[in-house]
Amino acid sequence: MAIEVIEVMTSEESSALAEEFLVPTRDGKKLASDVYLPPNANNKKFSAIFIRTPYDKSSRYTALKYEAEYYMNRGYAFVAQDVRGKFKSTGETEPYAHDVNDAYDTVEWITKQPWSNGRVGVTGVSYYGFTTWAAVASGHPAIKAAVPQATGIDMGARHVASRWSQDIPSLSSVNDLIQIWTDNKSYLASIDWTADTPHKVVESAADVIGKNIAAGKMIQERIHLQGWYNPYGDRHPYHTTNIPILHWQNWYDPGLAPAGMRDWRHFRNLSTRNLHYLRANSADHSTFLLENVGDLSKVSYLNEEARKKRISDECGEVADFFDEFVNGSKPSIHRERARWHLGHVGWQASKEYPPQSRPLKLALSSTKNDAGYVMSTNEDHSTMPSLLTWIHDPNNPVPSTFDIEALWYLLAAYPDEREMAQREDVLTFCTEPLVDHLDFCGQPTLQMELEFSSPSTHLFAKLQDVFPDGTTRPISWGRVVIDQKMGPEVLLNMDDNAYRLRAGHRLQLQIQCSDFPIFAVHPGSEKNPWTATKREKSEHGLRVGGSHVAFLTLPVISLDNL
Structure with a gap:
């Protein structure tokens, strides 16, 4: 059997601190909403923090009832809502389709409550990061600022x-x-x-x-x-956003951070660029931190103390943003345009993201060392032209190095990927051990010429940190569909990260054609990978050396220049 149900999750009890309401929508549905008011709220009016989630507004998993207590003590009303068709809310269960209108209708309801001062901040993580963008897109004038977290405006397209x-x-x-x-x-x-x-x-x-x-x-x-999916109608946030936004991303979230960072770059190219701020951490989708790898007592879903610390740290930053842009309170500390965490070092700030950097080009070669093909700043390794070949077999794809569910808690799982270098369908390039620390911030880029026998192909690239004992950890990912019509030249922008490669470690790059089951397998033909029943092997070749120099380029930074 392809599918086996392990557990069914139903709605948990609402907090005793909340009063539950069924908020009406314009088409007659009822949206279950928990309202939390600050202590001694009688006859007072408050700004509201509003979240809409499909994961149960009352669950331990979302922890919204615990976050509510923090926000109440910061002087905010807090409204947590089950989206349409989920848990206690009525209506058909279909993501994306109704979120813009439902957000508008609920904000309208909030502003009419006796405790509301008419100002609202919206926030949320993952899908309820999308509902944050949907609320922004709704254009309700009461929404003064937003903090979409670990999400992307166009996440529905995938x-x-x-x-x-x-x-x-x-x-x-x-x-x-x-x-x-x-x-x-x-x-x-x-x-x-x-x-x-x-x-x-x-x-x-x-x-x-x-x-x-x-x-x-x-x-x-x-x-x-294959049309582009747009749930916003004519109110796509790319051209309707006119309020302050704190873009909140985590480097080790390959499922959604790439889309979120694309959003950041889009808005920073507009005339309204100064409405936008960035906060990016060395964390995974579940907010587990790189610095806590190996210590599962720091998982906030499993440990109460870890949950309290996460809420104090993260909700504190959200509340600070809303204090400034919803309530108009002047901050005691100047807000930097971009705050980002440099892995194995700590938090940094810059006037722009990505910060000023210098390109470090590492040439890929056919020369071998003890770890694989050589990757170095010395192009002498690549003077002789060579074609490095491998076979993509869709019936024996390169396996993902972690369980499909672990994509969302990648650092808690944090795979050791050393065995992948033994596969013949994975090209591995590695530097010699570093003499000094090397810091980079931004998107690594891969430039190369690729040949393949199929009409199109999938290409995956992975950047890794190889520890002195051989432990191999992922740093950045890249993936792209390539068609023969595009020609042999490939320029692949990999996912953002800010990371210190420490002295004695090696930098490793792996290139392959599958990552299954995180991604569907290319069938080796022009057929649709969703439906193709026939799968064919295809030959691939990467040209190195001579006039066909292949490079990995790192955006190297100096902390002294930030």
Whole structure:
């Protein structure tokens, strides 16, 4: 069986500190909303912090009832809502489709409450980071500022749609879609993506869990039409945002941080650029920190003290932003445009992100050392032209180095990837051990010439830190669909990070054509990877040396120049 349900999650009890309301929408649905008011709230008016989630407003998982206590003590009303069709809210269970209107209607309801002063700040993580953007897009005048966290404006384009000829299909996103968006409950399920073609696995979920509106539309329509999915109508945030935004991302969130950082770059190129601020941490999607790797007592979902610390630190930053931009309170400390964490060092600030850097070019070569092919600043390794070849076998794809669920708590799982260098379908390039520390911040880029026998192909690149004992940890990822019509030259911008490669460590780059089951496997033909039943091997070659110099470029920084 492709799908096995392990656990069913239903709504937990609301906090005794909350009063639950059923907020009406314009089309007659009822949105369950917990309202928390500060102590001694009688006859007083407050700004509201508003969150809309599909993960149960009252659950320990979201921890919103604990965050509410913090915000109440900071003088805010706090409103936590189950989105339409989830847990206690009525309506059909379908992500994205109604969030702009439902946000507007609820903010309108908030402003009419006797405790409201008419000012609202919106925030949330992951999907409820998307609902934060949906609230911004709604254009309600009471919304004065927003903190979308660990999300992307266009996350729906991969979650409920697929432009598979331009973007590698994300099975991790569909995995989430099946478990979260089938009905008003949530399911923890084991999904075997090797059991059949991806679209058949999705179809079989309906027999085990139930009909899923969004998954049905994806399989029946969207994977064939490949249109861009836009849930905002004519109010896409890229051209309607006019309030202060704190873009909140985590480097070790390859599922959503790339989209969020793309949003940041877009807004910093507009005339309204100074409305936007950045906060990026060395953390994964679940907020587990790089500095806590190996210590699971620091997982906030498992440990009460860890949860209290996370709430104090993170909710404190959100409240500070809303104090300034919702309530108009002048901050005691100047707010930097960008705050970002340099892994193994600490928090940094800069007037712009990415900060000023110098490009360090590392040439890829056919020369070998004890770790793989040599990667170095010395182009002499690459003077002789060579074609480094490998075979992509879709029936034996390169496996993901962590469980599909662990994508969302990557640093808690933090895989040791040393064994991947032994695979013949993975090209591995490695520097010699570093003599000095090396700091970089921004997007590593990969420039190369690639040959392949199939009409198109998937290309994955991974940057890694190789410890002196051989432990190999991921730092940055890149992925792209390449078509023969594009020609052999490839320029791949990898995911953002800010990281110190420490003396004695090596920098490693791996190139491959699959990462399964996090991503769907390319069939080796022009066929749709969602539906292709026939899979063919394809030959790949990377040119190095001579006039075909392949480079990895790192944006190296000096902390003295920030």
